[in-house]
Amino acid sequence: MKQLTIYQLILIKCAVILLILGLPACEGTKCTEENRYEKVSVDLKVERLEDQLSDLKDVDDVLRLFQQNRVMADYFLDANQYPNDTILAKRLFRLLQQPSIDTLMMDTKSYYSDFDQNVKELTSAYQFIKSNYPNQEVPKIQTIITGFYNDMYISDSLIVIGLDYFSGENGRYFPNDIPRYIVKRYMKESLAPIVLSFVSNEFNLADQTHGTLLADMVNLGKSYYFVEQALPCKADSLIIGYSSKEMEAVLKNQEVIWANLIENELLYETSHYLKNKIIGERPNIAEISENCPGRVGGWIGWQIVRRYMDQNPDVSFTDLMAERDAHKMFQQSGYKPRNIND
Structure with missing residues (x-):
């Protein structure tokens, strides 16, 4: 196994804290992805x-x-x-x-x-x-x-x-x-x-054929992934619009949230009323927990898309945006949430 330097360990620890709290970059670090495409000519007026x-x-x-x-x-x-x-x-x-x-x-x-x-x-x-x-x-x-x-x-x-x-x-x-x-x-x-x-x-060609909660979640997840790739230095919390407390809650309780969706057979739900409880604007999703923030379905969809891209390195960004089959993406992602604890 490759040995990590003390500096690398500090960066990893910093990254974990950022992921949990959704805070700006740690002092002394710099997002190296920000200028990936600086040679691409763009005149934004x-x-x-x-x-x-x-x-x-x-x-x-x-x-x-x-x-x-x-x-x-x-x-x-x-x-x-x-x-x-x-x-x-x-x-x-x-x-x-x-x-x-x-x-x-x-x-x-x-x-x-x-x-x-x-x-x-x-x-x-x-x-x-x-x-x-x-x-x-x-x-x-x-x-x-x-x-x-x-x-x-x-x-x-x-x-x-x-x-x-x-x-x-x-x-x-x-x-x-x-x-x-x-x-x-x-x-x-x-x-x-x-x-x-x-x-x-x-750019995001959505899955409009299945009409399930899972399809809607993955469609939203692709949108968040788009923003994440376009703004690689932006904290997850700012991309999805969660407070640091809400971000911490979903990271610590991923398994609970996912288990709730599975146990209540919601992934393949087609009722707009029930789907909106999981992906729509709400202060929280009391059906899961008082501490579960609204729109958590979109956040889960984002994790599925991330996992799908990790598991399929040959899939380009444009391929992802053009992919309409949300269920195939879910199956190929092998998504299995794990809580992030203190």
Whole structure:
């Protein structure tokens, strides 16, 4: 057996702690995977539209903003659902005059005053995507603050991000349509993973034939794996949106969670109601345990996909994304969860 140096042992110990707690890299270590594709040419253009909103003087200025950003106006602000732009422009201008919007703008701009790390992560992610899909277009990124009107719009050519939705609990106002347990994980460290989880849908050919919980779990697992490969330095907790406590709970109780799914014959369940209990948004899954976080089915699916790739080294990343047979992947993964204890 190959002997490990003291430094290697320290790194391994650090990695285990990170995996359990979902924390940033240990001091003195550096993610060596971050610049794997730095030679891949990517020109990621970013436009901060919230700065332009602060300079709008009248409705005509708003109309010009719409014309200069037609896709954003039509699909992020839903201008194409109005008889004409003027109606929406008047509403937006009135909104921008509200004192609460000034506060929201100030809080969000302060929180995102340094957007460089987000740009760096998204640029690195698109370098990875381009290395696997050379013909893939690199979209333009626009950020905006609209008083929680919309959170995100994604297409091949444009991604619009409502930064006010992604400030977590760092401001004085929160969106009314999102539960607080979700709001708290929508922060700037999670912005790139959230964006890329939606981007992955373009490449992730999902298993839509079986309709089972297992298929849904693996489909979600492929999405998390996509983000993991695009952002190799990002902690698992930030990719899936778990707190360190929730991350620790699933790692320590993998066998219990898996046994619950098997004993209750849920893997091949097709009821949307029952499936949603395991993969849907919930503060916890009380049917398993009060300490079991919601969406745990997606996390299990992620572990199945990881195991499948470990067991099948000849399967490329693009092969994985194109694979539709979730049940075959599960069978070939040989997934057998083991608890990680203190």
